[in-house]
Amino acid sequence: MSIDPYIIKVSNWRPSTAKEIKAFYKEAFPGTWNTLPDYLKKSSPVEYAFAFLRPIRTISLLEKDFVRRGNKRYSLENLKNLLLDFKIFDSSEEIIIESSQVAGFYFSLKMKNGWLLAFDIDSKDVAMAGLCEHHPGIKHEADEKEFEEWRHMIWRIPPVHQKMTEGYLYCFNCIQVAVNKAFEARKILVEWGFAPENIHVYYSGQGSHIHVLEDEAWQYQKETRSFIIKMLNNAGIPLDSKVTADERRVLRFTGSLHAGVNRKVQEINRSSDLEKILYKPNW
Numbered sequence: 001m002s003i004d005p006y007i008i009k010v011s012n013w014r015p016s017t018a019k020e021i022k023a024f025y026k027e028a029f030p031g032t033w034n035t036l037p038d039y040l041k042k043s044s045p046v047e048y049a050f051a052f053l054r055p056i057r058t059i060s061l062l063e064k065d066f067v068r069r070g071n072k073r074y075s076l077e078n079l080k081n082l083l084l085d086f087k088i089f090d091s092s093e094e095i096i097i098e099s100s101q102v103a104g105f106y107f108s109l110k111m112k113n114g115w116l117l118a119f120d121i122d123s124k125d126v127a128m129a130g131l132c133e134h135h136p137g138i139k140h141e142a143d144e145k146e147f148e149e150w151r152h153m154i155w156r157i158p159p160v161h162q163k164m165t166e167g168y169l170y171c172f173n174c175i176q177v178a179v180n181k182a183f184e185a186r187k188i189l190v191e192w193g194f195a196p197e198n199i200h201v202y203y204s205g206q207g208s209h210i211h212v213l214e215d216e217a218w219q220y221q222k223e224t225r226s227f228i229i230k231m232l233n234n235a236g237i238p239l240d241s242k243v244t245a246d247e248r249r250v251l252r253f254t255g256s257l258h259a260g261v262n263r264k265v266q267e268i269n270r271s272s273d274l275e276k277i278l279y280k281p282n283w
Contacts, residue, residue, distance in 0.1 A: 032255030051104030114218030182208035205258025
């Protein structure tokens with residue numbers, strides 16, 4: 001499946017406002033809790049991470065736009081409160097004196113029962129790899145001038161909101177390619193012997209994620225994960241290798257809001273599910 005970025009007309013592909021984010025976590029997010037897989041719903045991640053609309057300031061006057069918090073067996077209510085007012089409900093020893101609205105909510109791939117095998121395919125990587133039919137890619141060794149020229153070429157493609165043109169380094173078809181590639185990867189994993197019911201594909205906001213829930217996969221270490229990445233890359237799947245092989249990495253929480261594009265992270269069952277998500281916010 002392909003999307004022609006020159007004919008799709010979307011006026012709401014833009015960052016979320018603070019008001020929209022607050023409304024999402026107050027009204028929409030709690031309803032997704034019962035649909036979450038057990039490894040997220042039962043507070044299995046070792047830690048959570050939060051990104052902010054603008055940097056927060058701690059009592060030591062440090063400014064941070066991204067923080068991690070160890071999992072204290074947060075309930076839905078605990079998480080919702082943190083997402084609505086981080087300063088008031090954060091229970092860490094790091095005292096916050098100036099806060100901001102949470103813009104991104106993440107979970108660690110390290111769980112109490114193992115390490116989630118997950119893959120990330122980002123639309124920006126699709127664009128840079130030249131996997132989208134609507135524009136060329138750019139070589140990894142490109143110098144700053146070449147990259148700047150490529151970036152302006154991407155910005156001239158008109159699928160993003162007119163007032164936010166310079167905010168996105170991909171076109172809508174790049175997102176579709178990222179989703180298509182996720183389902184290609186799923187097919188390959190099934191051919192390798194993974195059970196299809198244990199492979200879940202998610203729309204991530206600006207690309208796709210894959211979660212593999214095979215029992216033995218929870219125990220795969222870095223060497224095995226690196227080998228799988230290499231094999232999938234050789235099959236034409238443009239993975240962010242660090243997400244899969246680095247145990248410190250985090251992934252957007254399923255059911256959370258990607259505030260960069262005002263879309264919810266959600267499971268999808270086929271490539272064609274993406275189209276209706278692109279046209280309007282999916283929450």
